[in-house]
Amino acid sequence: MTVPETKAGARADHGRALRPHAEDAFADELKALAAADDRPRPARWLLSPWAVATYLLGGTLPDGTVITPKYVGPRRIVEVAVTTLATDRALLLLGVPGTAKTWVSEHLAAAVSGDSTLLVQGTAGTPEEAIRYGWNYARLLAHGPSRDALVPSPVMRAMADGMTARVEELTRIPADVQDTLITILSEKTLPIPELGQEQQAVRGFNLIATANDRDRGVNDLSSALRRRFNTVVLPLPATAEAEVDIVVRRVDQMGRSLDLPAAPDGFDEIRRVVTVFRELRDGVTADGRTKVKSPSGTLSTAEAISVVTGGLALAAHFGDGVLRSGDVAAGILGAVVRDPAADRVVWQEYLETVVRERDGWKDFYRACREVSG
Numbered sequence: 001m002t003v004p005e006t007k008a009g010a011r012a013d014h015g016r017a018l019r020p021h022a023e024d025a026f027a028d029e030l031k032a033l034a035a036a037d038d039r040p041r042p043a044r045w046l047l048s049p050w051a052v053a054t055y056l057l058g059g060t061l062p063d064g065t066v067i068t069p070k071y072v073g074p075r076r077i078v079e080v081a082v083t084t085l086a087t088d089r090a091l092l093l094l095g096v097p098g099t100a101k102t103w104v105s106e107h108l109a110a111a112v113s114g115d116s117t118l119l120v121q122g123t124a125g126t127p128e129e130a131i132r133y134g135w136n137y138a139r140l141l142a143h144g145p146s147r148d149a150l151v152p153s154p155v156m157r158a159m160a161d162g163m164t165a166r167v168e169e170l171t172r173i174p175a176d177v178q179d180t181l182i183t184i185l186s187e188k189t190l191p192i193p194e195l196g197q198e199q200q201a202v203r204g205f206n207l208i209a210t211a212n213d214r215d216r217g218v219n220d221l222s223s224a225l226r227r228r229f230n231t232v233v234l235p236l237p238a239t240a241e242a243e244v245d246i247v248v249r250r251v252d253q254m255g256r257s258l259d260l261p262a263a264p265d266g267f268d269e270i271r272r273v274v275t276v277f278r279e280l281r282d283g284v285t286a287d288g289r290t291k292v293k294s295p296s297g298t299l300s301t302a303e304a305i306s307v308v309t310g311g312l313a314l315a316a317h318f319g320d321g322v323l324r325s326g327d328v329a330a331g332i333l334g335a336v337v338r339d340p341a342a343d344r345v346v347w348q349e350y351l352e353t354v355v356r357e358r359d360g361w362k363d364f365y366r367a368c369r370e371v372s373g
Contacts, residue, residue, distance in 0.1 A: 019257065021117060022070075022110035029055065030111065032065040042086045044162040044204025045112050049082045052111040056082075056104070070107045071100060072246045077232055078104075084230040085112060085164065090185050090207040092170070092229035098300020099234040100246075101210035102168055108208055109164040118154040122169035131155050131167070131180045132190060145194045152199075155181075155207065156190055162204025170209040171218045178225055181207070185228035236301065240286065243274045243301055250305045251312065258309075260316050266323030270308055272364055273328055276355075277304050280336060280346070285354055292350050295336050295343040307331035329367040347372065 023030065030046070033055055039048035047055065056078050058069030071078060084091045085108065093101040109116040120130050133156050139149035158165035170178060184190055188201040209229065211221070221229075237243035247270055277299040279285050283292060297303070311327035319327060337343040351372070355365045 022106045023114050023116055026055075026068075026070075026107075026110070029065070029067050030114070032061055032063070033067065033111075036061045036063065036065075042204070044202075045086075046114045047111055049086050052082045052108065053078050055111045056107055069249070071104050072237070072242055072249070073100075073235065077234065080230075081108065081232045084232070085206050085208070088188070088206070090181075090209065090229045092226075092231045093208065093210045093234055094231050095212060095234035096236065096300065097212050097298045098302035099212075099236055100301070101212070101234055104234065105166050105168070105208045105210055109166055112206075113158075113164040113204070115163060116166065118158045118163055118165045120154055120165070120167045122167060122171075122173040124172055124174065126173045126177055128177050128180050129153065131177065131184075133192070147195065147197075150192070150195070155184065156199055158207070159184070159188075159190060159199050159201040159205050162202040165205075165207045167207065167209040169211065171211040171213065171221065173219065175219045175222065178219065179222055182222075182225055182228060185225075236281075240271075240274055240278055243278065243304070244271055246301055247274060247304050247308055251308045254305070254309050255312055258313070260312050266308075266312070266315075269311065269323045269325060269328050269364075272325070272361070273304050273307055273332060276332060276350075277301075277335075279354065280350060290354060292354060293346045295338065295346045297335060297338045297343070299335060303335045307335055325364040325367040326370075329364070329371045332368065333371050344372075 017024070033047055033051045037048050037051040039050050041048045045052075053075075054067055056070045057075060059067050061067065081091055081093070081104070091108075093105055095101050106116045109118070120126070129151075131153055133153050134151040135145075136149050136151055139146070143149065152160070155165045155167075157163070167173075167181075184201070185207065188205070190199040190201075192198055212218075213220075237246060244267075248267070251270070275286060279292060280294055281299045283294045284290065285292065307328055308323075308331075310331045311323055314327040315321055315323045333347070336347050351365065351368055355361055355368065358365075
């Protein structure tokens with residue numbers, strides 16, 4: 001079996017991918033939007049800004065095609081993000097872990113450029129070459145510096161083709177490597193001093209970066225680099241209902257991709273998981289009557305999705321297919337107790353003072369007590 005090497009080949013084979021790229025998974029919606037979109041489009045954009053926002057927020061087209069929401073949150077946030085990309089200013093999606101920054105950046109790139117794969121994943125070890133360019137050393141040694149020996153980064157390729165590049169976890173990249181972006185974003189050019197040349201960005205090029213300031217090992221952006229971005233803060237879901245809706249949608253998508261059967265009557269457990277996460281995150285119960293201690297973890301929506309998905313797998317493979325308290329209890333414990341000493345005390349206190357006394361939560365309390373030892 002051969003591995004597809006081109007984007008076109010990947011699209012033809014995406015049905016076997018564990019996690020298809022956004023432009024592949026939602027190709028039908030993008031095609032329908034493009035057909036119905038009669039509004040002005042910026043240079044090299046596949047859709048107009050209105051259509052891009054509709055793709056992210058969802059809606060129904062005149063022909064009856066339903067566009068599923070990719071992001072559940074304030075509409076103005078998405079509109080500002082899309083408008084930023086329609087200018088020559090880069091976009092920085094900022095928020096605590098689990099606020100869908102990567103998800104939004106991927107779908108924005110898919111809707112704007114039809115390709116979300118021009119990606120630089122930021123880590124503490126990300127080198128300058130990942131943002132600028134590298135070299136094919138076999139060709140370099142055989143023939144010397146030349147364009148043929150140069151290996152363009154995803155950012156350089158986006159500049160040449162007028163596409164949208166993505167940089168994930170920008171604040172995890174060392175500060176001196178971060179600043180490689182300053183010339184690219186301000187001058188819209190990438191010097192290649194070894195060849196006495198430069199790569200100029202063509203119209204349509206832009207960059208989306210994501211960052212959070214909660215994790216350890218964060219490298220603050222220089223003021224010069226921060227000025228090159230328009231920062232859009234992605235908040236945590238404002239209400240429990242909104243968060244439950246997000247979890248239900250994402251769990252359904254992930255369950256189908258993993259061939260898990262739908263879990264009937266699982267809504268109550270999803271609501272419980274979301275309630276527990278929100279109360280521990282906010283430091284107060286939903287009714288505002290009882291203050292609780294918060295653990296060291298973020299307890300994000302993304303973690304709630306993972307807990308429910310794991311519980312769904314347990315129910316499907318080792319239960320009767322119905323999502324129950326025992327299926328999510330272990331996942332909640334793992335998400336809450338990150339620090340074995342301090343977080344375990346917080347969790348035990350929450351169980352005894354809040355969960356134990358809550359009407360209709362006896363089965364949930366027993367399941368959590370069992371896995372908590």
